[in-house]
Amino acid sequence: MRTGIKLSTDLPPRARGRPRSFDTEIALKAAAERFRTHGFAGTSLDDLAEATGLARPSLYAAFGDKRALYLATLSRLHQRLEGLFDGIAAARLPRDVLLETIFARTIDGYLTGEVAPSGCLAVATATTEAAADPDIRDALRGIIILQDERMARLFAAAGIASPQTAARIVMSVLHSLGVRARAGVPRDELDQIAAECIAMIL
Amino acid sequence: MRTGIKLSTDLPPRARGRPRSFDTEIALKAAAERFRTHGFAGTSLDDLAEATGLARPSLYAAFGDKRALYLATLSRLHQRLEGLFDGIAAARLPRDVLLETIFARTIDGYLTGEVAPSGCLAVATATTEAAADPDIRDALRGIIILQDERMARLFAAAGIASPQTAARIVMSVLHSLGVRARAGVPRDELDQIAAECIAMIL
Numbered sequence: 426m427r428t429g430i431k432l433s434t435d436l437p438p439r440a441r442g443r444p445r446s447f448d449t450e451i452a453l454k455a456a457a458e459r460f461r462t463h464g465f466a467g468t469s470l471d472d473l474a475e476a477t478g479l480a481r482p483s484l485y486a487a488f489g490d491k492r493a494l495y496l497a498t499l500s501r502l503h504q505r506l507e508g509l510f511d512g513i514a515a516a517r518l519p520r521d522v523l524l525e526t527i528f529a530r531t532i533d534g535y536l537t538g539e540v541a542p543s544g545c546l547a548v549a550t551a552t553t554e555a556a557a558d559p560d561i562r563d564a565l566r567g568i569i570i571l572q573d574e575r576m577a578r579l580f581a582a583a584g585i586a587s588p589q590t591a592a593r594i595v596m597s598v599l600h601s602l603g604v605r606a607r608a609g610v611p612r613d614e615l616d617q618i619a620a621e622c623i624a625m626i627l
Numbered sequence: 628m629r630t631g632i633k634l635s636t637d638l639p640p641r642a643r644g645r646p647r648s649f650d651t652e653i654a655l656k657a658a659a660e661r662f663r664t665h666g667f668a669g670t671s672l673d674d675l676a677e678a679t680g681l682a683r684p685s686l687y688a689a690f691g692d693k694r695a696l697y698l699a700t701l702s703r704l705h706q707r708l709e710g711l712f713d714g715i716a717a718a719r720l721p722r723d724v725l726l727e728t729i730f731a732r733t734i735d736g737y738l739t740g741e742v743a744p745s746g747c748l749a750v751a752t753a754t755t756e757a758a759a760d761p762d763i764r765d766a767l768r769g770i771i772i773l774q775d776e777r778m779a780r781l782f783a784a785a786g787i788a789s790p791q792t793a794a795r796i797v798m799s800v801l802h803s804l805g806v807r808a809r810a811g812v813p814r815d816e817l818d819q820i821a822a823e824c825i826a827m828i829l
Contacts, residue, residue, distance in 0.1 A: 461758070462758050463668070463758070463759055466666055467667075467668035467756070539758075540758060541757075541758045541759070541764070542758070543758045544754070544758075548754070548806055549754050549757075550755050552750070552755075553665075553666035553669070554669070555743075555810055555811070556663070556664050556740055556742060556743045556745045556751070557664055557665055557669070557742055557743070562743070562811045563811070565810040566810040566812060569807060569812070590823045590827075593820050593823065594796075594800065594827060596803070597802075597803030597820065598799040598800070598803075600803035600806055604754050604771075604802055607757045607758055607764070608757055608764055608768040608771055609757070609765070609768050610768060618795050618796075618799065621792045621796065622796060622799075625792075
């Protein structure tokens with residue numbers, strides 16, 4: 426059996442080292458990346474054990490089964506997106522810089538991946554499960570609602586006209602850019618679509 | 628063993644009944660729908676045997692393995708999209724009716740599904756496999772290139788300004804509407820985003 430970071434809840438508190446929440450975050454991040462590469466159904470528990478460095482019993486103890494772990498990675502993404510929107514809102518960027526920053530940073534993220542550009546965990550992998558799994562469907566819809574609402578608030582604060590409409594169009598183009606990145610469309614073409622969308626909004 | 632439509636290539640030609648190409652089309656259509664519901668990795672050969680009514684040996688004889696059958700459903704989608712674009716082009720619709728027709732028909736299709744609204748086979752399931760499988764990635768990119776190019780030709784013929792740019796924005800919004808449909812977003816909200824996109828293009 427493999428050994429790894431212990432996550433069992435009945436362990437005594439450790440006197441030193443990383444707190445448990447930090448270990449959980451590391452494991453969740455590694456699991457999310459493996460799920461992003463291969464999707465939910467295409468990722469085995471052995472893959473997750475390898476990615477996280479946790480033995481399968483430790484994974485079960487910390488997160489429950491594979492589906493619960495996957496839902497936890499979607500929940501982590503939801504929270505991360507809230508933090509990213511908070512950070513951008515705090516910067517109070519003028520509207521052109523705001524749009525350029527949102528597209529450039531998102532495309533940067535889409536082009537990362539374990540084996541190839543992997544786009545967005547939610548759009549690229551939760552979408553697949555969403556038809557047959559109501560909980561994953563709800564998690565995906567929750568992420569989309571968050572994106573539309575927080576983007577509209579950013580746009581309203583920056584003085585962009587019809588912020589709700591503009592936000593839904595921009596989020597929709599961003600969803601597609603994630604699909605396109607994963608389809609192997611080169612960066613210059615993604616950037617061009619971003620520039621065209623920005624020109625249409627401003 | 629289950630029996631079903633025979634697809635083995637060494638059968639003698641039948642004197643009457645449906646020609647083999649028609650049987651293949653029926654099987655491909657059923658397989659595509661099952662793949663659309665559960666994705667590539669989430670669909671087993673037993674699922675495909677049930678969906679197509681073909682025994683597993685017949686499936687192997689006709690299409691090769693599961694991956695080859697999946698690639699065949701993507702190839703069928705590519706050809707069907709060419710036919711759909713040909714049909715819309717032949718109708719020579721005015722630009723407002725053209726855009727309304729494209730959005731309405733696409734949303735109609737997105738809201739169909741075996742167990743829930745299932746969006747688009749390519750965006751919702753090939754995207755997942757595209758990171759780790761170069762052949763599926765190429766098939767998905769080929770579909771996206773076809774969509775952008777044929778949409779731009781439709782827009783140019785209808786006198787829509789900047790047809791290439793408008794086509795990429797509209798296709799991007801359509802990709803996202805497929806994701807949103809699958810996430811359980813209700814029809815009136817999909818229609819509203821479509822109307823907003825049409826207003827922005829015209």
